Amino acid sequence: MPELPEVETIRRTLKKHICGLTIEQICIFWMNAVCGWQEINFVDAVNGRRIESLERRGKYLLITLDENWSLIAHMRMTGKLIYYPENQEPTKHTHVVFKLSKGELHFVDTRKFGRIQAVPTKERLNIRSLACLGPEPIEEDFTPEILGERLKKKKINLKAVLLDQSVLAGLGNIYADESLFLAHLNPNRLANTLSHEEIERLHRAIQSVLKAGIAAQGTSFRDYRDANGEKGSFQESLHVYGRAFEPCSQCGQPLKKIRLAGRTTVYCEYCQH
DNA sequence: ACTAACCTGTAA
DNA sequence: TTACAGGTTAGT
Helix, strand or coil, X not given: CCCHHHHHHHHHHHHHHHCXXXXXXXXXXXXXXXXXXXXXXXXXXXXXXXXXXXXXXXXXXXXXXXXXEEEEEECCCCXXXXXXXXXXXXXXXXXXXXXXXXXXXXXXECCCCCEEEEEEHHHHHHCHHHHCCCCCCCCCCCCHXXXXXXXXXXXXEHHHHHHCCCCCCCCCHHHHHHHHHHCCCCCCCEHHHCCHHHHHHHHHHHHHHHHHHHHCCCCCCCCCCCCCCCCCCHHHHCCCCCCCCCECCCCCCECEEEEECCEEEEEXXXXXX
């Protein structure tokens, strides 16, 4: 599920409910969903902590607690963090329930790929998956020059490069395909062959697609929901993702479906070069 | 640079 | 029954 716009939407919707609350009890229904820190188990690290702030890095949600503890959550494909103001019965796919000083936070994940990790706050940017992340694509300081620097080192196709979190943090299959369509770039193109003008086009496309995704509160193609359990609406604005063989919104020719970097890739072979 | 693995559900 | 799904990682 969540790529950058979805995680950002979860952050924004969850923040309103849980900032300032205290974690009073933790019920774990599937142990693999959580991970402690060294010899300290998850519950000992986190129980009784006050929730101070919520940040995002790429597709990771960072929840800062007091006493130098943080939670790092990754939803992978189907993970959801849902806030309930009243007691709520866990479902078949509820793996963790945090009982808070007001209401409950449920971690629900059908495919069981998502994880929540307890980490000392000052260590959190050193954990391997976070330390290796590339720049935040919607920050002010992400410029076409920075994108160009990173692309020119890569002799592989553009689709694989956009999915590589060490190049850029936060793009997944949906927003990578949509960015390439908007930039009129063929996903098969080798990243180190882009002209200056093409790099600028890609930079503009990535920023505009991600910002539009956030404005639409994410893409609920299947499972994705925000912290209130609400769907996003960006699925209504997709040009290529999930539209294989449908007519291209620009030229009317059928969209092509291929496999790149192990992922289904949809693009228009007439509009994207 | 691929593929399998981690999982379950849904649709073809 | 088989293929495939918003992701990442470990192993060829």
